[in-house]
Each structure stands twice: as structure tokens, then as C-alpha cells.
Amino acid sequence: xxxxxxxxxxxxxxxxxxxxxxxxxxxxxxxxxxxxxxxxxxxxxxxxxxxxxxxxxxxxxxxxxxxxxxxxxxxxxxxxxxxxxxxxxxxxxxxxxxxxxxxxxxxxxxxxxxxxxxxxxxxxxxxxxxxxxxxxxxxxxxxxxxxxxxxxxxxxxxxxxxxxxxxxxxxxxxxxxxxxxxxxxxxxxxxxxxxxxxxxxxxxxxxxxxxxxxxxxxxxxxxxxxxxxxxxxxxxxxxxxxxxxxxxxxxxxxxxxxxxxxxxxxxx
Numbered sequence: 001x002x003x004x005x006x007x008x009x010x011x012x013x014x015x016x017x018x019x020x021x022x023x024x025x026x027x028x029x030x031x032x033x034x035x036x037x038x039x040x041x042x043x044x045x046x047x048x049x050x051x052x053x054x055x056x057x058x059x060x061x062x063x064x065x066x067x068x069x070x071x072x073x074x075x076x077x078x079x080x081x082x083x084x085x086x087x088x089x090x091x092x093x094x095x096x097x098x099x100x101x102x103x104x105x106x107x108x109x110x111x112x113x114x115x116x117x118x119x120x121x122x123x124x125x126x127x128x129x130x131x132x133x134x135x136x137x138x139x140x141x142x143x144x145x146x147x148x149x150x151x152x153x154x155x156x157x158x159x160x161x162x163x164x165x166x167x168x169x170x171x172x173x174x175x176x177x178x179x180x181x182x183x184x185x186x187x188x189x190x191x192x193x194x195x196x197x198x199x200x201x202x203x204x205x206x207x208x209x210x211x212x213x214x215x216x217x218x219x220x221x222x223x224x225x226x227x228x229x230x231x232x233x234x235x236x237x238x239x240x241x242x243x244x245x246x247x248x249x250x251x252x253x254x255x256x257x258x259x260x261x262x263x264x265x266x267x268x
Contacts, residue, residue, distance in 0.1 A: 001029065003166075007042040011035040011166065013083045015044055017076065017142065018165035024075045027161050052153025052160040054189045060157045061186035062197060066204035068159045069147060069180050073209075076142040079170040085142075088169050092145040092179060094130050094227045101126055105235055113231075116238040125251040126230040132223035132260055136216045138172040145169045145228075147180035149189040174217040175224040177205050182225025182254075192245065195253050198225055215259070222258030226251055 005011070012035040019031045029046040036043050056064040079085075087093070090106035098104070100114030101123060144151075146167035153160040169176075181201035185191050193201065202221060206212045213221060232245035255261050 001048050002043055002045045004038050004041050004043045005166070007037070007040070008087070009083075010085045010087065011042050011044065013085050014166050014168045016082055017085075017168045018046070020077050020082075021072070021075060021165075026072060026075050027159050028165060029161065029163065049153070049161040052155055054153070055149055055185065055187070056154045056157040058186050061184070062200035063204045064154070064157050064159065065147070065149075065152070065180070065184040066201045067208045068152070068162070069144070069177065070205055070208035072162070073141055073143050073173060073176070079140050079142050082142070085168060085170050088171075089145055089167055091228050091231050092169055092171065094133050094175075094224070094231075101130065102231065102234060105238075107235060108239065111235070111238050113234050113238055116234070119234065119237040119243070121248040121251070122230050122234045122237060122243075122246070125226055125246065125248075125255075126234065128255065128260070128262075129223040129227035129230060132258065133175065133220055133227065136220055138174060138217060138220075140170050141173045141176065142168065142170055143173070143176035143180075145171065145176060145179050147183050149185040172220070174213055174221045177202065177213075178221035178224030179228050181205070181221065182229055192229065193225075195250060195257065198222075198254070199257060219258045219260060222254055223260070226254045226258075 015031050015035055018028055021028050022030045029049050032045040032047060055061060090103045093103040096103035102113035105111045105113060144167050146164055151164040152162050181198040182193055184193050184201065186197050229246040233243045236243045236245060
């Protein structure tokens with residue numbers, strides 16, 4: 001498989017991480033090249049891994065996705081061992097250096113989300129989530145920030161392959177886990193985790209890692225899930241698409257599970 005995309009300093013580091021993960025025995029495609037110039041873009045090649053189902057069995061999905069993510073975190077190189085992974089993909093860039101709430105959109109750089117009016121509840125959810133994320137910090141690890149069902153394939157309930165290693169990034173473990181817990185699916189590659197699915201993932205992840213998150217870490221995990229889905233919802237609103245990544249009701253419930261409900265929030 002040959003991938004061509006806009007050049008970025010992070011691509012070479014992503015390929016390096018993917019190669020290290022393959023060598024460590026993690027189920028990912030073997031890189032066959034480094035990052036090579038291709039016109040004004042950059043190209044990479046990796047082994048083709050065919051087959052596999054989009055999802056494990058529904059009853060096993062939270063455990064399967066969580067265990068696969070825990071293994072990835074455990075086997076990943078330390079951040080200091082790889083070159084730059086900046087810039088962070090926009091849907092994970094809650095701590096971007098810009099002045100506004102939202103980072104520059106990776107999907108469409110011409111869309112400035114901070115200049116898009118409307119859907120105030122999305123901005124409020126993103127702002128509240130960002131504030132919770134800024135309230136604490138843990139040691140950075142290396143992980144995958146786009147743990148969508150469409151990026152994984154399964155052989156029954158066993159992980160066959162993980163794709164999209166351009167989504168490797170450096171972040172606190174609980175934040176990466178929060179992204180994953182909010183993005184995976186138990187029912188369809190076209191749907192995202194329900195609130196209950198997210199909670200089951202977080203429980204399964206802590207079991208897989210062998211220790212619980214602290215109260216602060218768990219709050220940040222929930223906040224990370226709200227932030228990434230609020231970002232996607234804001235982009236959907238900005239380009240006139242149906243808002244499917246988050247609802248106002250669900251944002252309130254996720255904040256409640258985080259222990260950060262506003263006095264004005266009433267989940268019905």
C-alpha cells in the first residue's frame with residue numbers, strides 16, 4: 001500500500017514508530033519505506049494486510065478495544081526515542097498554541113472554527129473540556145489518537161491489524177485513553193461509543209494496565225473524549241453537515257460521569 005499526503009515533519013517519525021511497533025510484535029502493517037518526497041507531497045509504502053472484520057463481537061468489544069490499546073501503550077517507544085511528532089492532529093490538539101478555542105482544521109485549513117458562529121453549546125463543551133484538561137498533567141507517553149473502529153480489523157475477537165499510524169502522537173496516558181474510549185464503537189464502524197461504551201472501555205483499560213486511574217486522571221479521560229468529539233461536532237457544524245459526533249445531552253452526561261457537571265446541567 002502506498003500512501004501520499006501533504007508533507008509534514010511528523011510523517012517520518014510516524015513511520016519510525018510504526019516500524020518499531022511491528023518489530024515489537026504489535027499487529028500493524030510492516031513499513032517498506034521511509035517518508036519519500038513525491039512532488040510537493042510525501043509518500044510511504046507499507047505491506048498490505050487484507051481481510052478481517054470491522055468489529056469484534058459486540059459483547060466483547062469494550063474489552064477487546066481496550067486491551068489492544070493498553071498493549072499499544074505498553075509496547076510504544078518512549079517519546080524521547082523518536083523525532084518530532086508535531087503538529088498534533090487537529091482533533092487531538094486541545095492544547096494548541098493558537099489564541100482561540102479551536103485549532104486550525106486539518107480537514108480543511110480554510111475553515112477557521114473560531115470564526116464560525118452558532119452552536120454555542122459545542123463551544124461551551126469544548127471550553128469546559130479544555131479547562132478540565134488544563135487542570136492536571138501526567139507524564140507523556142506515545143499512543144494512537146484516532147482509535148476509530150474503521151482503523152482496526154479483527155479475526156473473531158483477536159486483533160488482526162491497526163492502521164492509520166499517521167495518528168501517532170505524544171500525550172498523557174489518560175488523555176489518549178479518553179480519546180480512544182470516546183471514539184471506538186461496539187456496533188458499527190460508522191458510529192461512536194455511547195456513554196456506557198466509554199465507561200466500559202475505561203474500566204477494561206484499567207484492568208488491562210493492572211491499576212486504576214486516579215480521580216483526576218479519570219476526569220481528564222472523560223474530558224478528552226468530550227473535547228475530541230466537540231471538535232468534530234464543531235467542524236460538522238462549520239461545513240453544514242449533520243452534527244453526529246456529539247449531542248448537547250450527551251456532552252452533559254459525559255461531564256457528569258467526569259464529576260464535573262455544571263449546576264445548570266440537568267440530564268434527562
